[in-house]
Amino acid sequence: MTTFKTLDDLKDIAGKRVLVRVDLNVPVKDGRVTDTTRIERVAPTILELASKNAKVILLAHFGRPKGKPETTMSLGPIADKVEEVLDQRVHFAPDCIGEPVARAMSHMTNGDILLLENVRFHAGEEANDPEFAQALAAEGDIYVNDAFSAAHRAHASTEGLAHLLPAYAGRTMQAELEALEKGLGDPDHPVVAIVGGAKVSTKLDLLMNLVHKVDALVIGGGMANTFLAARGTDVGKSLCEHDLADTAKQIMIEAAGAGCAIVLPVDAIVAREFKAHAETQQVKVDAIPADSMILDVGPDSIAAIIEWIGKAKTLVWNGPLGAFEIPPFDTATVTVARFAGGQTEQGLLISVAGGGDTVAALNMADVADDFTYVSTAGGAFLEWMEGKPLPGVEALMD
Numbered sequence: 129m130t131t132f133k134t135l136d137d138l139k140d141i142a143g144k145r146v147l148v149r150v151d152l153n154v155p156v157k158d159g160r161v162t163d164t165t166r167i168e169r170v171a172p173t174i175l176e177l178a179s180k181n182a183k184v185i186l187l188a189h190f191g192r193p194k195g196k197p198e199t200t201m202s203l204g205p206i207a208d209k210v211e212e213v214l215d216q217r218v219h220f221a222p223d224c225i226g227e228p229v230a231r232a233m234s235h236m237t238n239g240d241i242l243l244l245e246n247v248r249f250h251a252g253e254e255a256n257d258p259e260f261a262q263a264l265a266a267e268g269d270i271y272v273n274d275a276f277s278a279a280h281r282a283h284a285s286t287e288g289l290a291h292l293l294p295a296y297a298g299r300t301m302q303a304e305l306e307a308l309e310k311g312l313g314d315p316d317h318p319v320v321a322i323v324g325g326a327k328v329s330t331k332l333d334l335l336m337n338l339v340h341k342v343d344a345l346v347i348g349g350g351m352a353n354t355f356l357a358a359r360g361t362d363v364g365k366s367l368c369e370h371d372l373a374d375t376a377k378q379i380m381i382e383a384a385g386a387g388c389a390i391v392l393p394v395d396a397i398v399a400r401e402f403k404a405h406a407e408t409q410q411v412k413v414d415a416i417p418a419d420s421m422i423l424d425v426g427p428d429s430i431a432a433i434i435e436w437i438g439k440a441k442t443l444v445w446n447g448p449l450g451a452f453e454i455p456p457f458d459t460a461t462v463t464v465a466r467f468a469g470g471q472t473e474q475g476l477l478i479s480v481a482g483g484g485d486t487v488a489a490l491n492m493a494d495v496a497d498d499f500t501y502v503s504t505a506g507g508a509f510l511e512w513m514e515g516k517p518l519p520g521v522e523a524l525m526d
Contacts, residue, residue: 132305133296134523135176138270142181144237147268148173148298149285149520151244151275152188152206152290154165161209165504167275171214173274173298174241177305178216181238185268185286187211187247188222189278190417195251208245218243224250225263233267247285254283261288273311274298276305280519290523297524303522307501308512312481322445324349325485328372334446337515339383339390344436346391348449348460352504353422355380356413357391364398364416391436395426397450397457404454424450424457433460434467437477443468445481446513448489464495469498482509 148472150170155162177184191201195299211218215322217240221232232242242364247253257430261284265271271293273279278286279301289295290383296427312319319342323331328351338345341489347355350367358376383390394412398420399406410426411417425433437443445468481490482503490496503509506520 131301132521134302135173135272135299136349137174137297138180138296140176141270144182144270145185145233145268145271146177146182146270147185147187147264147289147293148177148272149187149275149278149289150174150298151277151279152203152210153190154188154206154209156206158213159205161206164209164213167210168438169214169504170274170298170301173272173300174214175216176299177272178239178241182270183233183236183238184241185233186218186241186243187264188243188275189248189253191248192248193246193248195248195254197246197249200515203243203246206437210243212434214241216241221245225260225267225301226442229267238341247283254281256282256284256288257422258288260284261292265292266288268293271295272298274300275520275526276301276518277508278509279413279505279518280508280516282519286520287523288456288494290520295524301521301524303501304503304505307480307503310478310500311442311444312513316478318343318440319442319444320344320346320436320440322346322348322443324351324446324450324461326350326367327367328354328376331447331510332375333514333516335379336382337513338444339388340377340386341515342388343440344389344391345383346433346436346449348425349394349447349451351447352393352425355390359392361413362416362418363413364418364420365400366416366420366422368397389436391432393422393425393429394432396422397424397426397459398422402451405456408456422465423454425460430460430463433464437464437468437471440477443471443477443479443481445479445511446483446486446510448485452485452489452492458489458492461489465490465493465495469495472500475496482506482513 209219268480330366353368452461479499
């Protein structure tokens with residue numbers, strides 16, 4: 129793996145101005161932050177730098193203000209929640225460049241923390257404008273990127289800055305990159321990947337990349353129906369992209385050539401209605417009733433997936449196996465997640481998972497803490513799984 133510098137490489141930073149790119153794009157309802165997970169993830173980096181008497185200056189975005197100030201997308205109200213999580217005073221500047229920042233910084237003492245206003249209030253941020261990046265760089269001596277979730281964007285605060293100041297990975301970025309290296313960069317084989325979700329069309333690049341990197345690819349969720357249909361199976365009223373049958377066939381051909389086993393459902397839980405506690409039926413996949421839809425994989429399929437994971441040394445997971453949000457269609461996802469969590473706890477498996485639905489499913493199964501690493505990065509995690517270079521990461525590499 130290409131190396132990158134971390135906070136371990138930062139020496140004698142007392143009094144230095146450290147610009148830290150963090151992800152504070154947290155969910156807010158009625159003006160209140162409803163989930164502090166992303167703040168908690170970056171807290172160790174912020175507190176470590178402050179404890180070393182650096183002047184910590186936080187850069188972040190919130191929402192999509194389209195390059196101009198938008199009151200509803202100000203980071204001002206979020207500063208209070210950051211302060212609460214850190215249990216340390218967090219000052220706020222009403223802009224991210226210019227005189228308001230200079231004034232706020234003039235009052236900083238060593239160990240202070242200053243949050244700057246939404247970088248996306250300036251069009252130069254998303255355009256990765258060199259002049260805007262220079263204006264940001266003028267406010268710091270050192271740059272630390274701790275926002276892997278924004279690393280797939282080549283923006284001024286995620287990519288441009290790294291070329292203008294000595295650049296380092298924060299603790300969250302470091303943990304993410306090290307976990308991803310274990311997952312697909314240089315994994316212990318056999319490697320099993322689980323990919324679920326509604327549509328093949330949203331994960332074509334992902335599937336094509338994985339068949340060349342893993343030993344077995346488990347396909348679940350609605351996308352499995354497209355693969356079943358491509359094999360000539362009648363999937364009834366199930367969600368299915370029939371127009372992608374040829375694409376599914378090509379993926380299976382690529383997998384065969386690469387020595388990757390494609391694991392599809394052999395049985396299913398079907399229902400005539402998509403609602404909680406609907407009347408269900410367990411059937412083989414070649415006997416799906418014409419008036420029913422597949423909403424989860426069946427017990428034989430669960431057993432086959434567990435057998436693969438039992439043989440694996442590495443598991444990478446993105447997407448649920450069924451419609452897990454509605455019982456009883458959460459059975460397969462929860463059962464497999466708990467088995468994988470148990471294997472990980474016993475030291476038999478390295479497990480890396482990511483994606484919004486996946487994180488929600490692992491939390492539902494109460495095993496998120498048992499996995500080796502659970503990424504909250506969303507789009508960046510998906511692009512990494514697709515094998516695409518992430519500009520914010522590439523800029524940190526030596």
